[in-house]
Amino acid sequence: MLAHVDAGKTSLTERLLFDHGTIPRLGSVDAGDTQTDAGDLERRRGITIRSAVAWFVLRTPLSGDPLSGDLRVNLVDTPGRPDFIAEVERALSVLDAAVLVISAVEGVQAQTRVLMRSLRRLRLPTLVFVNKIDRMGARQDALLAEIRRRLTPAVVPVVRVERLGTRSAGVVPLVRRRGVPAGGGRAAGRQRPLAAGSRGGR
Numbered sequence: 469m470l471a472h473v474d475a476g477k478t479s480l481t482e483r484l485l486f487d488h489g490t491i492p493r494l495g496s497v498d499a500g501d502t503q504t505d506a507g508d509l510e511r512r513r514g515i516t517i518r519s520a521v522a523w524f525v526l527r528t529p530l531s532g533d534p535l536s537g538d539l540r541v542n543l544v545d546t547p548g549r550p551d552f553i554a555e556v557e558r559a560l561s562v563l564d565a566a567v568l569v570i571s572a573v574e575g576v577q578a579q580t581r582v583l584m585r586s587l588r589r590l591r592l593p594t595l596v597f598v599n600k601i602d603r604m605g606a607r608q609d610a611l612l613a614e615i616r617r618r619l620t621p622a623v624v625p626v627v628r629v630e631r632l633g634t635r636s637a638g639v640v641p642l643v644r645r646r647g648v649p650a651g652g653g654r655a656a657g658r659q660r661p662l663a664a665g666s667r668g669g670r
């Protein structure tokens with residue numbers, strides 16, 4: 469999980485752990501009780517200093533799918549501050565893939581570009597995750613254009629946001645998953661933004 473500071477890596481990590489049943493209740497960075505900001509200073513300051521490893525199980529119950537079966541995903545929540553870049557580089561060397569988090573409001577930051585350069589150098593498959601779609605000033609088409617211009621032209625949107633910039637913002641899939649019609653089924657249906665409702669969300 470990579471991004472510039474405050475993009476929302478720890479919140480997204482917490483939500484993934486909660487949604488997949490690793491933790492029984494959803495913590496928040498603002499309350500200082502997340503799973504991966506576990507250090508004293510991290511909780512008090514609401515920032516990630518050391519990379520933290522967590523895991524969840526991804527269930528893929530689609531019958532007839534050769535890739536079906538439970539998959540344990542090990543996830544590394546990294547610090548975003550440039551001062552801690554050595555900590556991030558150390559994490560990169562063990563990854564199979566990366567999630568690069570970008571805020572729909574702040575967009576591509578200098579640190580995002582530094583991280584993307586490292587990801588490209590290491591040829592790591594990268595999922596760009598745009599969050600804060602619920603915040604006022606969140607952008608969609610303009611942000612996609614910015615990502616293509618400032619980060620990489622090789623990016624394909626897989627969802628479309630509805631009710632952008634409101635608390636009820638959500639996404640609908642643009643691509644079909646094998647065996648699941650686009651827009652149909654529980655997994656493919658409309659989903660709530662991952663961190664909406666987090667207290668004091670900026």
Ligand SMILES: Nc1nc2c(ncn2[C@@H]2O[C@H](COP(=O)(O)OP(=O)(O)O)[C@@H](O)[C@H]2O)c(=O)[nH]1
Pocket residue numbers: 471472473474475476477478479480497498514515516548599600601602603661662663664666667668669670
């Ligand atoms: N409104 C809103 N706030 C968010 C979202 N994701 C994270 N935040 C807030 O953004 C701030 C930074 O989040 P954090 O997870 O610590 O970011 P990190 O530095 O990348 O780990 C916190 O105040 C979060 O509550 C989101 O999707 N929407």
Ligand SMILES: [Mg+2]
Pocket residue numbers: 477478479505515516546547548
């Ligand atoms: Mg963090």
